[in-house]
Amino acid sequence: MRWLVLGLLLLAPAPAAAHGREPFVGRIALDPGSGALVARATWGLVLTDDGDDWRWVCAAAMGTLPTREDPPLVLASDGAIVVGNIAGIWRSQGGRCGFERAYDAASVIDLDARPSAPDELYALVSDGVDHLERSEDGGRTWARIATRPEGTVMERLRLAPSDPEVVYLSGVRLADASTPRAVGVHRSSDGGRSFTGWEIPLLEGERNARLLAIDPTDPDRLLVHLTRRAVDGRPERVLLSEDGGRSFALVLEGLAVADAAFSADGARAWVALRASEGLHRSDDGGRTFTLAHEGDFPCVTASGDTLWVCVDETRDGYAVGRSTDGGDTVTPVLRFDDVRRLPDCPTCSEVAYVCPAWYPDLAFDLGHEGAEAPDGGVTGAPRDVSPPAACVDGGPEPPSPSEGCGCRAAGGASTPWLALLLLSAAGLRSRRARRRRA
Numbered sequence: 001m002r003w004l005v006l007g008l009l010l011l012a013p014a015p016a017a018a019h020g021r022e023p024f025v026g027r028i029a030l031d032p033g034s035g036a037l038v039a040r041a042t043w044g045l046v047l048t049d050d051g052d053d054w055r056w057v058c059a060a061a062m063g064t065l066p067t068r069e070d071p072p073l074v075l076a077s078d079g080a081i082v083v084g085n086i087a088g089i090w091r092s093q094g095g096r097c098g099f100e101r102a103y104d105a106a107s108v109i110d111l112d113a114r115p116s117a118p119d120e121l122y123a124l125v126s127d128g129v130d131h132l133e134r135s136e137d138g139g140r141t142w143a144r145i146a147t148r149p150e151g152t153v154m155e156r157l158r159l160a161p162s163d164p165e166v167v168y169l170s171g172v173r174l175a176d177a178s179t180p181r182a183v184g185v186h187r188s189s190d191g192g193r194s195f196t197g198w199e200i201p202l203l204e205g206e207r208n209a210r211l212l213a214i215d216p217t218d219p220d221r222l223l224v225h226l227t228r229r230a231v232d233g234r235p236e237r238v239l240l241s242e243d244g245g246r247s248f249a250l251v252l253e254g255l256a257v258a259d260a261a262f263s264a265d266g267a268r269a270w271v272a273l274r275a276s277e278g279l280h281r282s283d284d285g286g287r288t289f290t291l292a293h294e295g296d297f298p299c300v301t302a303s304g305d306t307l308w309v310c311v312d313e314t315r316d317g318y319a320v321g322r323s324t325d326g327g328d329t330v331t332p333v334l335r336f337d338d339v340r341r342l343p344d345c346p347t348c349s350e351v352a353y354v355c356p357a358w359y360p361d362l363a364f365d366l367g368h369e370g371a372e373a374p375d376g377g378v379t380g381a382p383r384d385v386s387p388p389a390a391c392v393d394g395g396p397e398p399p400s401p402s403e404g405c406g407c408r409a410a411g412g413a414s415t416p417w418l419a420l421l422l423l424s425a426a427g428l429r430s431r432r433a434r435r436r437r438a
Contacts, residue, residue: 076138084108185245
């Protein structure tokens, strides 16, 4: 056992500044009712309520390893942020000043919510076998509704916006111990309790089928991406199905396909590509695509008449943009230089207690040369501990900021960071091993 613990410690990320990869925003979640936006970045979350004032939340506050994870996220109807990672499902509370783990039985592969019913959430989780979980209370509690058969590895979950009973999964099934064959999609017409699957034959070098987007007006129209290894160098295929996954037509090829979205009426569709391949638009519901905007686009999201995109700031000078003309022009909304302040949280809340210690990493990653920790006062806890339950659960009043949080002796602490790192490293290795076999 001792050698195993030592090996996992060597796999765990060192607490040095910088995360070993270029910073970028990879996913955007929107609250159409309030206009709030939450963006997932390589070092945590960026959030705004008005598009002007941007705050950041460190990955550590939600049990995420910033060097290794790009977790899925959704917003519940009350504005709570629900995040999935290899330690479970986390839900924000207290004005987004803390996160509680609502599900901790397995690693989370994907999350999705229906725009028309944002408290009905689905999660694709894995404990060696993939399971489908559902929450009907905005992510507070979860119940298992289906288990995928052995030998099937699912990588993507999507809910049909226009039909509450239609659920899709996509991934890969093994023909034998070493040969993958793609499963185009598995479609459920009973809310995820049972599925029917159709295969897509793989071309040489293709790895699996990755569901990108579903037409908001037609539960049978979807875009799927056939993935390749990052070092492959050949274009990846984007396919359109108009019969629920039974058949597909090739509609686009490009390097590093990242994301896709349909407009609210289904008349337009967009595919975002990285490697400077640009944002592509379809004006016929996804049947044909043309280049709308050059650049490197890690994500795209449509909300009403507005298109939101993630952009590679190292190339184009901004990280999030929006367009009101279908992507022909993109207005910068977020630059990394805007990201300096934490949310306004009580001193001993989890975000205020844990995140300041990560500010040197943020400053290094985002080029804030010589920057001091924001908001002054509390410098944060060491990175190998979590805030004690007495602080966040109504325990004794903390001392003044000049004395630090000082609550650690007042009650039992939640999972120490060392234990979380060990758990996360083991879970990640297991999931990656399954992907390699796929």
